[in-house]
Amino acid sequence: MRLKPLLDITMITTPWFALPPVAYGGIEAMCAELVDGLVELGHRVTVIGVGSNGTKGRFIATDDSPAGPQRLGNSGPEVLHAARAARVLRSLDSDVIHDHSTVGPLQAGQRQAPTVVTAHGPVSGETGRYYRALSDTVHMVAISRAQQAQTPDIFWSGQVHNALRTGDYPYRDRKEDHVLFLGRIAEEKGVHLAIDAAREAGLPLTIAGSRNDPAEQPYIEGELRPRMGDDVRWVGEADRRTKLELLASARCLLFPIQWEEPFGMVMIEAMACGTPVVALRRGSVPEIVEEGVTGFICDHPAELAKAIGSLDRLDPRACRDRVHRHFDTDQMAAAYAALYQQLCQERPRSEPAAHMTPLLH
Incomplete structure (x- = not known):
């Protein structure tokens, strides 16, 4: 043919x-x-x-x-x-x-x-x-x-x-003093690890995500609720405008996944906004995040806080450029x-x- x-x-x-x-x-x-x-x-x-x-x-x-x-x-x-x-x-x-x-x-x-x-x-x-x-x-x-x-x-x-269409995402090179978790409120997403890492790094954490799955209620009550404090803000499921504001303003996106996620869309959304990613080495993370350039890839949860403390070494423009070139x-x-x-x-x-x-x- x-x-x-x-x-x-x-x-x-x-x-x-x-x-x-x-x-x-x-x-x-x-x-x-x-x-x-x-x-x-x-x-x-x-x-x-x-x-x-x-x-x-x-x-x-x-x-x-x-x-x-x-x-x-x-x-x-x-x-x-x-x-x-x-x-x-x-x-x-x-x-x-x-x-x-x-x-x-x-x-x-x-x-x-x-x-x-x-x-x-x-x-x-x-x-x-x-x-x-x-x-x-x-x-x-x-x-x-x-x-x-x-x-x-x-x-x-x-x-x-x-x-994604990179131009649809707002770019900011000056960040605010908070880190972000954005995604489903589920154990496999490692929300509890995000709370622990942000707290150890001395930065407040914003959590944006839905908690509608009844199967996750024991995890929420057993692991998340005891960790809540004044340094953790849970905003619920964010609409697009709120999501973009959070992604652009955060010092980093925390992505401490506990499973082999095939593609974490939120990682390229964050980088398109000039926001680096601090993640655990699971699934597609090494394909998306360029170590030491657009974020840090950790092999153990105990390494996350130290990575958060090293964010000043990264250039927000490099994050956006990587998305534009590859994603x-x-x-x-x-x-x-x-x-x-x-x-x-x-x-x-x-x-x-x-x-x-x-x-x-």
Whole structure:
């Protein structure tokens, strides 16, 4: 098949949040950025989503309103969204389908166009087994090299880091005397370690994050509440404006994760604002943070406070420059477009694809 310079791309998002999301919604935020980046490259992008459209692509809704965070994990919205998306797909002439839903990829074997699936979260346990079961009908994309390394038995068609539009983030080189934790209030995120490190370093900590998961209540009561004090401010879940103000003003973002997180979006959000990251060496952290330049990577929680005390050695401009060079929407869109072009060349899906070059950024 002759390679088309411009493609007809169909982007299927989730039923949970609109594009872009108002607050929570990491997958949807990534999708919105990718759609706009692909359109700016000249490709024709049709988005199958829910609610209203905030992207530059053509939009077809499977439902008038998003299901919302209260229904996350409920199979009903996913199944209905997949069924309606399948009907829409039959009316489209797609060169490639990028499916971010959970149920939708099950239909990839019946689609004429290749289906790309980005592994947005962990690829262990049931999720990993699901991706392995899909591997002969979809093209898997990892969001970090760390994620690929955790599951070498899954064939990965490529690897593309998530990204953001650097210019949408406010840059500040003069910081205030507080450090920040921004994310889910969960044990695996290491919020208690952030409190301990900030206190030992003698700086107040601002915690911004939701605590809606009932399963985390024992952790909150047992580990966090006893640590609270005048030097810890818990502001709850931050809207975008508040989040950007906090990211830009903090002396650093604390990211003491306790699991192999495949990609910590908040790290590049902080660096885009000129704010360095102090993190533990887990998951994708070494791919994102440049040690001694855009932050400090620690091997043990006891090292975090000392790293906070060394922040004056870092240049805020270097943080923003790294995001612009490596984690901007333009790079992500170009990488996905190159992968789409590869997949649109005629070749049986069952043919070994060792010649396909992973897209490493």
